[in-house]
Amino acid sequence: MPELKTLIFDWDGTLCDSISRIVEAMTNAAQRTGLAVPSDQAVRDIIGLGLPEAIATLFPGMDEPWLAEKLRQEYSDYYVALEQQPASLFPGVMEALENFRAAGFKLAVATGKSRRGLDRVLASHDLTGFFDMTRCADETLSKPHPRMLEEILNRLETPASCALMLGDSEFDIRMAHSARVRAVAASYGAQSRAHLLQSRPEHCIDAFTEFQGWILPASQAAQQRIDNVTG
Structure with missing residues (x-):
């Protein structure tokens, strides 16, 4: 070899x-965007993907670009706030x-x-x-x-x-x-x-x-x- x-x-x-923080941030983002909250395991299963790909996998059929952007921004804002105390x-x-x-x-x-x-x-x-x-x-x-x-x-x-x-x-x-x-x-x-x-x-x-x-x-x-x- x-x-x-x-x-x-x-x-x-x-x-x-940092996995628990990613799950928490995505849960919060879904709630604030008015979307069905995915299970913790569903979120864990998309970790590793880029954020646009993760969102598309978790919320298939989302046709409104503005809604995906709102979800992305809510997720990012919440995660950055959590990272004030770094994982x-x-x-x-x-x-x-x-x-x-x-x-x-x-x-x-x-x-x-x-x-x-x-x-x-x-x-x-x-x-x-x-x-x-x-x-x-x-x-x-x-x-x-x-x-x-x-x-x-x-x-x-x-x-x-x-x-x-x-x-x-x-x-x-x-x-x-x-x-x-x-x-x-x-x-x-x-x-x-x-x-x-x-x-x-x-x-x-x-x-x-x-x-x-x-x-x-x-x-x-x-x-x-x-x-x-x-x-």
């Missing part, structure tokens, strides 16, 4: 414990990211958030400029289309076979498969382990702290194999 060089992370539900990163995230960088990995984020939203949350966690590349849904095509990953790989000059995507939704896994990138699922975020496994990830973790313990030993073993061959 080729040496792993680049780790790509989803944001909401993978690095950041926490999952335990172990910062330590692991720093260890990955020290080990020589390039790090990237591929998210359904908007550029404004991601920049805001990165700044709140003092992570502005930390990642080698970030890509947001309003800059490219929404997940599960592979373009987001393809743009990251191109910018970081990384072959698809040398990259891995960690995400908590089927959209992350499907996107990775389409881009021929290795995929690991995170069952502690938006979607359950059983649901994620239907998309056939290479591996599934139940807590972020498991990821470092899985990646670093595997990477070290692969490098040792390469050294044995070339030494």
Whole structure:
């Protein structure tokens, strides 16, 4: 197996414990717009998509552009208000990211958030400029289309076979498969382990702290194999 060089992370539900806020914001937006309130699970199931795609999935048949725009604005305003107290990163995230960088990995984020939203949350966690590349849904095509990953790989000059995507939704896994990138699922975020496994990830973790313990030993073993061959 080729040496792993680049780790790509989803944001909401993978690095950041923000799923409950997304559900709350969408519930509030539907109520204020006079729409039927979707179930919590229905909202969780669209997390990872860009906001226009998420709205179209949750509220099919909405023909009035002004209503979709009102819903989008209500959601955004409520979510920004919640983020006055930034959602926490999952335990172990910062330590692991720093260890990955020290080990020589390039790090990237591929998210359904908007550029404004991601920049805001990165700044709140003092992570502005930390990642080698970030890509947001309003800059490219929404997940599960592979373009987001393809743009990251191109910018970081990384072959698809040398990259891995960690995400908590089927959209992350499907996107990775389409881009021929290795995929690991995170069952502690938006979607359950059983649901994620239907998309056939290479591996599934139940807590972020498991990821470092899985990646670093595997990477070290692969490098040792390469050294044995070339030494």
